[in-house]
Amino acid sequence: MTKIGLEIHCQLTKLESKLFCPCKADYRGFEPNTNICPICVGLPGSLPRLNQKALEKAALISLALKCNIPGKISFFRKNYFYPDLPKNYQITQFDAYGPTSMGNNGIINIEGKEIRIRRIQLEEDPGRLIYEGSSEKTQITLVDYNRAGTPLVEIVTEPDFESPKQVRVFLNILVDLLENLGVSDPVLEGAIRADGNVSIKGGNKVEIKNVSSFHDLEKAVHFEITRQQSLADRNIPIELETRQWDDRRKITVSARSKEEEQDYRYFLEGDIPWVILDPKYVQNLQKEMPESISSKKDRYIKQYQIPMQVAEVLSSDKYYSDLFEQSYNDKNAKEIANIITTDLMGFVDTKEKRVQSKLSSRHLSELAAAIISNKITRNSAKTALQEIVQTGKSLSEIISELDLGQVFDESAILGVIDEVINEEVNAVNEIKEKPETVNFLVGKVMKKTKGKADPSITLQLLKSKLGI
Amino acid sequence: MSLAISAIKYVNEIKNGNLTAEEFISKTFERIKKIDDNLHAYLSLNDNAIEQARQIDKRIKAKENVGVCLGMPISIKDNICVKETKTTCGSKVLENFVAPYDATVITKLKAEDAIIIGKTNLDEFAMGLTTEFSAYGPSKNPWNAEYVPGGSSGGSAVSVSAQECIASLGSDTGGSVRNPASFCSIVGFKPTYGLVSRFGLISYSNSIEQIGPMTRTVEDNAFLLNIISGLDPNDNTTIDNKNVDYLSNIDAGVEGKKIGIISEMTKGIDKDVSSATNDAVSQFEKLGAKIDEISLEMVEYSVASYYTITATEAGSNLARYDNLRYGFDFDLEGYEFNSYITKARKNFGPEVTRRMILGGFVPSAGHAGKYFLKALKVKNKLTTEINEVFKKVDLLIAPTVPILPFKLGEKVDDPVALFLVDINTVTANLTGKPSISVPFQITNGLPIGIQILGKPMEDKLVLQAAHALEKTTNLPEVPI
Numbered sequence: 001m002t003k004i005g006l007e008i009h010c011q012l013t014k015l016e017s018k019l020f021c022p023c024k025a026d027y028r029g030f031e032p033n034t035n036i037c038p039i040c041v042g043l044p045g046s047l048p049r050l051n052q053k054a055l056e057k058a059a060l061i062s063l064a065l066k067c068n069i070p071g072k073i074s075f076f077r078k079n080y081f082y083p084d085l086p087k088n089y090q091i092t093q094f095d096a097y098g099p100t101s102m103g104n105n106g107i108i109n110i111e112g113k114e115i116r117i118r119r120i121q122l123e124e125d126p127g128r129l130i131y132e133g134s135s136e137k138t139q140i141t142l143v144d145y146n147r148a149g150t151p152l153v154e155i156v157t158e159p160d161f162e163s164p165k166q167v168r169v170f171l172n173i174l175v176d177l178l179e180n181l182g183v184s185d186p187v188l189e190g191a192i193r194a195d196g197n198v199s200i201k202g203g204n205k206v207e208i209k210n211v212s213s214f215h216d217l218e219k220a221v222h223f224e225i226t227r228q229q230s231l232a233d234r235n236i237p238i239e240l241e242t243r244q245w246d247d248r249r250k251i252t253v254s255a256r257s258k259e260e261e262q263d264y265r266y267f268l269e270g271d272i273p274w275v276i277l278d279p280k281y282v283q284n285l286q287k288e289m290p291e292s293i294s295s296k297k298d299r300y301i302k303q304y305q306i307p308m309q310v311a312e313v314l315s316s317d318k319y320y321s322d323l324f325e326q327s328y329n330d331k332n333a334k335e336i337a338n339i340i341t342t343d344l345m346g347f348v349d350t351k352e353k354r355v356q357s358k359l360s361s362r363h364l365s366e367l368a369a370a371i372i373s374n375k376i377t378r379n380s381a382k383t384a385l386q387e388i389v390q391t392g393k394s395l396s397e398i399i400s401e402l403d404l405g406q407v408f409d410e411s412a413i414l415g416v417i418d419e420v421i422n423e424e425v426n427a428v429n430e431i432k433e434k435p436e437t438v439n440f441l442v443g444k445v446m447k448k449t450k451g452k453a454d455p456s457i458t459l460q461l462l463k464s465k466l467g468i
Numbered sequence: 469m470s471l472a473i474s475a476i477k478y479v480n481e482i483k484n485g486n487l488t489a490e491e492f493i494s495k496t497f498e499r500i501k502k503i504d505d506n507l508h509a510y511l512s513l514n515d516n517a518i519e520q521a522r523q524i525d526k527r528i529k530a531k532e533n534v535g536v537c538l539g540m541p542i543s544i545k546d547n548i549c550v551k552e553t554k555t556t557c558g559s560k561v562l563e564n565f566v567a568p569y570d571a572t573v574i575t576k577l578k579a580e581d582a583i584i585i586g587k588t589n590l591d592e593f594a595m596g597l598t599t600e601f602s603a604y605g606p607s608k609n610p611w612n613a614e615y616v617p618g619g620s621s622g623g624s625a626v627s628v629s630a631q632e633c634i635a636s637l638g639s640d641t642g643g644s645v646r647n648p649a650s651f652c653s654i655v656g657f658k659p660t661y662g663l664v665s666r667f668g669l670i671s672y673s674n675s676i677e678q679i680g681p682m683t684r685t686v687e688d689n690a691f692l693l694n695i696i697s698g699l700d701p702n703d704n705t706t707i708d709n710k711n712v713d714y715l716s717n718i719d720a721g722v723e724g725k726k727i728g729i730i731s732e733m734t735k736g737i738d739k740d741v742s743s744a745t746n747d748a749v750s751q752f753e754k755l756g757a758k759i760d761e762i763s764l765e766m767v768e769y770s771v772a773s774y775y776t777i778t779a780t781e782a783g784s785n786l787a788r789y790d791n792l793r794y795g796f797d798f799d800l801e802g803y804e805f806n807s808y809i810t811k812a813r814k815n816f817g818p819e820v821t822r823r824m825i826l827g828g829f830v831p832s833a834g835h836a837g838k839y840f841l842k843a844l845k846v847k848n849k850l851t852t853e854i855n856e857v858f859k860k861v862d863l864l865i866a867p868t869v870p871i872l873p874f875k876l877g878e879k880v881d882d883p884v885a886l887f888l889v890d891i892n893t894v895t896a897n898l899t900g901k902p903s904i905s906v907p908f909q910i911t912n913g914l915p916i917g918i919q920i921l922g923k924p925m926e927d928k929l930v931l932q933a934a935h936a937l938e939k940t941t942n943l944p945e946v947p948i
Binding site: 038041042043044045046047048049050077079081082083086087088089143145263265266267268270271272273 | 702
């Protein structure tokens with residue numbers, strides 16, 4: 001039997017400041033070593049100042065994953081030498097005296113399977129090493145401490161996964177959940193990272209490190225299962241070890257033995273006193289919890305009769321669900337859900353496009369209203385939407401600029417149909433033998449009306465006119 | 469004009485116009501120039517001190533608001549950060565470290581118009597009790613320059629004792645304020661853990677150390693504690709003391725107070741120290757205190773526990789000195805990270821190296837149970853024990869150091885013998901209690917101090933008792 005466990009690191013990118021100092025939590029876009037201060041580079045005499053907001057976010061994650069939150073928590077020092085670690089120890093959490101990390105014993109459901117969460121802990125991210133060329137051959141390694149001290153939540157699962165596919169499904173659900181909680185922005189590079197461990201047939205556990213994407217993690221886990229199975233088939237013992245994912249060759253390779261023997265000499269961080277988490281504190285957080293994805297989904301389906309698949313897409317992406325929540329009312333909900341999940345998705349499929357998009361929730365309500373009141377066809381609405389995303393202009397402006405208004409009513413459509421029948425004699429003659437030719441005629445009508453005729457009405461009218 | 473005046477007297481003299489800050493500081497510098505080549509209290513001096521004094525005098529003259537220190541020269545142990553000033557920790561590793569910020573205590577002193585006159589010598593990273601482990605050479609005891617001044621805040625004690633400043637700030641991890649205070653015949657106080665911010669104090673063993681005032685009188689000590697104590701957002705371990713005024717009611721006396729003598733700290737010690745302790749006991753009795761002998765069985769293991777815990781924390785606190793972000797000139801070429809830091813760390817002196825090696829070992833997997841975790845157990849048991857005792861008594865007393873000051877070089881090669889000198893002081897650190905050393909006697913020209921411990925946050929009572937004991941003494945001026 002295959003057992004897979006995960007360690008997920010989630011940066012709390014939505015926070016203003018780092019875990020122990022006032023520097024920016026989102027270090028991206030700074031010149032190297034400019035988002036730093038005496039605390040996060042560990043200058044002599046500096047002391048950590050615990051960011052209370054980070055505690056809150058870590059507690060939120062714990063609650064969302066149905067973890068127990070202990071009455072008091074503590075911080076520990078994990079001692080090891082590495083150039084990206086300014087103090088040469090990391091302030092993290094550790095359950096040396098019973099559970100004193102932020103959360104423990106949680107659970108998350110994926111496709112009917114329960115994955116147990118062992119522990120959730122709050123810790124600081126180290127800085128970053130930048131190699132000149134490849135890391136194996138480089139002569140020069142540069143250190144950027146901008147990231148050092150960024151608040152990080154580590155989520156450790158029990159080895160409850162049985163296949164790489166389950167790992168992928170879990171990670172997708174988890175990422176949506178973290179985004180929905182408003183704690184992290186998964187699109188930011190390195191914001192959510194995962195390592196895995198694999199064992200087969202109750203044998204030794206192998207840790208896989210250095211995996212840069214979820215896609216690669218799935219591959220690495222798959223490779224590791226295959227590797228272990230082939231060893232087992234030949235009766236070669238599987239060693240308890242840490243293996244590095246080789247991104248280029250797409251295989252795992254044994255890490256240097258030094259790393260396995262690492263002794264972190266954990267002990268209590270005396271600079272941060274125990275934090276008492278009053279039951280009231282946790283209750284209040286529970287009240288402030290954003291609505292969960294599944295609850296949103298159910299609400300969309302039940303209250304607005306939005307089809308299940310649409311509701312699923314809408315609820316699991318915070319960007320879409322936020323837009324929806326801000327623009328819907330009882331009348332237009334279905335239409336707005338439709339616009340978002342059929343048309344908008346194509347225009348804002350990357351982080352950059354989302355950031356650049358000029359679309360507001362007001363635009364969406366206007367657009368839905370225009371469709372419902374027949375001021376504009378769905379076709380034209382799509383054209384208008386694209387223009388809105390790019391320019392942010394008002395719908396009325398766009399309708400007049402692009403001449404999208406004046407939907408053709410039945411009699412107007414009939415007039416155009418007569419023109420088309422006159423012009424397309426050959427097609428009309430073929431229609432008895434090849435009924436699908438009617439679509440060609442619909443296209444002609446649409447062209448003449450610049451898409452402002454309703455295609456389904458046009459089709460009906462054409463059919464009755466031609467007696468098919 | 470005498471330089472041997474208390475902080476309180478200095479303030480009065482300035483207020484009465486009998487003295488100017490510039491005059492006083494200039495005289496102080498003259499004295500430093502004359503005697504410090506020999507005593508070596510200072511590692512560096514503030515070149516702007518006289519100009520700063522001049523500015524303060526101007527403001528006093530113009531009747532502007534001036535802080536309560538009125539230009540008083542205060543020396544600072546060189547493990548406390550003073551902005552734009554070298555903060556070496558007595559180590560080659562930090563010989564070029566210029567602190568980019570002020571420690572909270574320095575910010576507070578500056579706000580009260582104290583003048584930081586210079587940075588004082590210490591055992592490297594505050595590890596030691598003689599200053600002989602300073603990378604820049606030892607300080608000498610002004611009572612007899614052949615003797616050690618105590619440590620690790622030896623430079624601070626010397627500077628106050630030899631009138632090279634009015635007062636000083638030291639740090640006390642296992643007696644580093646009280647031990648040199650005792651050896652140099654000044655008052656040294658380690659406050660309740662958390663009473664004074666450690667922000668800007670370069671950590672050695674952060675869970676038990678405190679910054680403390682070193683002064684000529686107990687009143688001066690309370691005066692400084694008023695300035696430096698209190699909650700600090702930069703140090704999560706600080707406690708709100710509700711702005712207690714430690715100076716008011718300082719002469720409340722000890723009548724009716726119950727005082728325990730700690731027998732484990734008074735048995736088998738130097739006979740002169742023992743007889744001084746007995747004298748102190750009878751003085752307290754005369755003052756109306758009720759004295760009882762009490763026992764703290766865990767004291768026997770306290771030094772072992774102390775060195776295990778401090779080595780563990782030091783191993784972690786000093787790990788950052790890998791010479792990557794700041795430090796000394798060192799060729800980067802040809803080293804992989806691990807061998808680079810190994811080489812960089814060769815710049816640590818012998819005592820720091822010893823404790824770093826210990827610190828790598830005692831908490832390590834497979835050994836923690838036998839050493840580090842056991843040490844924590846002793847710490848907890850000792851705390852429980854002393855808390856029980858404090859249910860019965862208000863204060864505890866013992867000699868600060870069980871022996872008289874010894875000669876330079878006498879114990880430097882015997883680390884275990886040196887460790888044991890700490891036996892009477894580490895208990896206050898391990899249990900977080902306030903503890904003061906009061907100069908009590910001079911025997912054959914060598915000072916003896918008496919230690920008074922109190923309950924947490926009862927620092928004021930400790931100062932009152934110390935003041936009462938101080939008033940019973942009549943000690944000679946330092947012979948230098």
